[in-house]
Amino acid sequence: MAKPGLNPVKRILKILRFQKKDISAIYFYAILNGLVQLSLPLGIQSIVSFVLGGAISTSIVILIIMVVMGVFFNGFFQVNQMKLIEKIEQQVFVRYSFEYAQTIPRLNLKSVDGYFLPELTNRFFDISTLQKGLAKLLLDFPTATIQIIFGLILLSFYHPIFILFSLVFVTVVYFIIRMTSVKGLETSVEESNHKYEVGGWLEEIARVVTNFKFSRDSTLHLQRTDKIVTRYLDARTRHFRILKLQYWALIGFKIAITAAMLIVGSILLVDQQLNIGQFVAAEIIILLVINSVEKLIINIDNVYDILTSVEKLEKVTDQPLEKEGNRELVPAKAGVEIAVNNMSFSYREGHAPVLNNISFNLNPGEKVQVMGINGSGKSTLIKVLSGAYQPFDGTITYNSIPLEQYNFASFRSKTGIFLSTQELFDGTLYENLTMGNDRIPMEEIMRLSEVVGLRSFLKNSKKGLEMMINPMGERLPKKIVHKLLLLRALINSPSLLILEEPWLGLESEYAQRIKDYLLRDMPATTAIIVSNDKEFANNCSKIVYMEDGSIRHIGTWNEIKEQITNDNNGTR
Numbered sequence: 001m002a003k004p005g006l007n008p009v010k011r012i013l014k015i016l017r018f019q020k021k022d023i024s025a026i027y028f029y030a031i032l033n034g035l036v037q038l039s040l041p042l043g044i045q046s047i048v049s050f051v052l053g054g055a056i057s058t059s060i061v062i063l064i065i066m067v068v069m070g071v072f073f074n075g076f077f078q079v080n081q082m083k084l085i086e087k088i089e090q091q092v093f094v095r096y097s098f099e100y101a102q103t104i105p106r107l108n109l110k111s112v113d114g115y116f117l118p119e120l121t122n123r124f125f126d127i128s129t130l131q132k133g134l135a136k137l138l139l140d141f142p143t144a145t146i147q148i149i150f151g152l153i154l155l156s157f158y159h160p161i162f163i164l165f166s167l168v169f170v171t172v173v174y175f176i177i178r179m180t181s182v183k184g185l186e187t188s189v190e191e192s193n194h195k196y197e198v199g200g201w202l203e204e205i206a207r208v209v210t211n212f213k214f215s216r217d218s219t220l221h222l223q224r225t226d227k228i229v230t231r232y233l234d235a236r237t238r239h240f241r242i243l244k245l246q247y248w249a250l251i252g253f254k255i256a257i258t259a260a261m262l263i264v265g266s267i268l269l270v271d272q273q274l275n276i277g278q279f280v281a282a283e284i285i286i287l288l289v290i291n292s293v294e295k296l297i298i299n300i301d302n303v304y305d306i307l308t309s310v311e312k313l314e315k316v317t318d319q320p321l322e323k324e325g326n327r328e329l330v331p332a333k334a335g336v337e338i339a340v341n342n343m344s345f346s347y348r349e350g351h352a353p354v355l356n357n358i359s360f361n362l363n364p365g366e367k368v369q370v371m372g373i374n375g376s377g378k379s380t381l382i383k384v385l386s387g388a389y390q391p392f393d394g395t396i397t398y399n400s401i402p403l404e405q406y407n408f409a410s411f412r413s414k415t416g417i418f419l420s421t422q423e424l425f426d427g428t429l430y431e432n433l434t435m436g437n438d439r440i441p442m443e444e445i446m447r448l449s450e451v452v453g454l455r456s457f458l459k460n461s462k463k464g465l466e467m468m469i470n471p472m473g474e475r476l477p478k479k480i481v482h483k484l485l486l487l488r489a490l491i492n493s494p495s496l497l498i499l500e501e502p503w504l505g506l507e508s509e510y511a512q513r514i515k516d517y518l519l520r521d522m523p524a525t526t527a528i529i530v531s532n533d534k535e536f537a538n539n540c541s542k543i544v545y546m547e548d549g550s551i552r553h554i555g556t557w558n559e560i561k562e563q564i565t566n567d568n569n570g571t572r
């Protein structure tokens with residue numbers, strides 16, 4: 001797929017390259033159509049000559065039949081073109097749908113950290129602009145261009161003066177388009193950016209609807225809408241100014257060519273260099289050429305729409321993906337070994353790091369607890385360890401292999417991750433738990449549901465695991481969602497487990513069961529658990545205590561608890 005920095009015309013050509021065969025066929029039909037269309041004036045020329053000669057014969061009948069057949073073939077070729085265009089439209093839709101579905105889960109989350117991803121994904125809707133635009137572009141453009149070329153060639157047979165006109169015509173059209181198109185595209189993209197800004201803001205109002213519903217005496221939603229809609233209108237007016245310039249240039253040229261050709265045609269007729277039949281035919285050709293120019297004029301807007309829609313559509317697919325290698329994470333009997341060396345990380349390039357020179361080692365199967373006050377960097381640490389946030393300074397290795405050398409499909413298949421920001425998605429309960437992995441035995445799901453306290457929920461739900469989850473509609477209780485997500489992380493005996501506050505807010509009975517399960521029943525799992533639970537800390541083999549993005553203390557709970565108490569008492 002296109003990469004950042006690619007200009008929009010190249011992006012379009014890239015898309016069209018996949019449809020080379022169909023597009024060649026469309027051009028083939030356009031050429032046939034162009035020829036058939038020209039048979040119309042030639043046929044009429046002959047008919048006029050026959051009529052003027054007073055000879056109504058079978059030849060006229062044949063000619064009329066030929067002209068009518070020409071009209072039929074014109075329609076026939078058009079339908080064939082439409083069929084091919086329909087196929088291209090379908091293919092473009094399929095390609096972008098899969099491209100999006102494939103890309104989004106593989107995005108490097110650091111690069112899209114500043115975006116609200118659902119809003120970014122709205123750009124997919126530009127697919128309909130692209131489809132409609134392509135249809136028009138592929139139907140009208142080749143036909144119009146070929147008709148102009150053939151028309152001009154044919155005219156030059158009538159008199160060499162038309163050759164001169166043709167050359168002037170082609171050069172002027174080329175320069176008009178060339179001179180204004182860069183600015184036109186710029187303003188079109190700008191207009192579209194503001195369109196998405198308005199869409200994004202409306203989506204934001206909808207996302208936090210209760211904030212606006214219960215606000216007192218506030219018209220903030222309208223004030224902000226007014227501001228960004230004004231920006232959109234300004235951009236649109238700027239874009240229309242360019243379009244207007246192009247329309248006027250082409251219309252002016254159309255007027256000039258109409259006048260010139262009619263005058264030349266009339267002079268040639270009076271001078272008897274053309275007979276009346278040739279004159280009528282030449283005028284029909286001129287009208288055809290002018291009509292085609294008109295089609296091009298109307299389509300200029302469409303060209304900008306297409307170029308802009310591709311630019312928008314690829315805003316998602318252009319985002320950097322996670323950098324990965326081809327190493328497989330081989331599950332060891334005792335879990336994975338982890339070494340973090342002088343690792344620093346910041347969410348934005350050039351900003352102060354959120355994590356500073358983090359170093360620690362974990363043996364296979366070790367359970368480490370990450371502790372620290374709010375904002376000390378615990379969540380960021382586990383996000384970076386998960387491999388979803390790149391790049392970072394320093395090194396992180398799993399089983400002595402740097403994180404970025406792993407193939408992430410393999411790495412994630414042996415990793416269980418539970419982050420407090422995760423949510424369920426629209427699908428069945430089974431899909432939400434297994435994420436489509438059918439090899440997970442039902443007994444394991446049932447066994448783990450006992451651990452996290454979901455047994456009675458599953459028993460009581462009418463459809464069991466086939467129950468539909470609708471995260472936006474009838475929502476499940478928060479605790480149930482929490483337990484389901486935790487269950488998902490524990491499934492499939494992961495070699496590496498990363499959990500953020502796994503039992504926070506759960507009933508003490510289940511919190512205890514989860515702790516026991518982690519400590520006793522997962523010997524082959526290396527676990528990193530973010531929690532400030534002191535009792536659990538006492539049972540972990542290592543505590544990483546964070547402060548201001550650095551490791552302040554590291555060791556067993558007994559080794560560091562006094563230092564933490566001293567810190568908190570202000571003896572530091």
Ligand SMILES: Nc1ncnc2c1ncn2[C@@H]1O[C@H](COP(=O)(O)OP(=O)(O)OP(=O)(O)O)[C@@H](O)[C@H]1O
Binds near residue numbers: 113
């Ligand atoms: N997406 C982000 N972009 C920029 N800065 C961030 C981002 N997320 C967190 N931070 C900043 O990084 C620092 C560490 O935050 P982090 O959430 O990792 O801490 P934490 O210890 O997990 O806090 P909490 O216990 O509240 O979850 C904070 O100063 C926070 O403001």
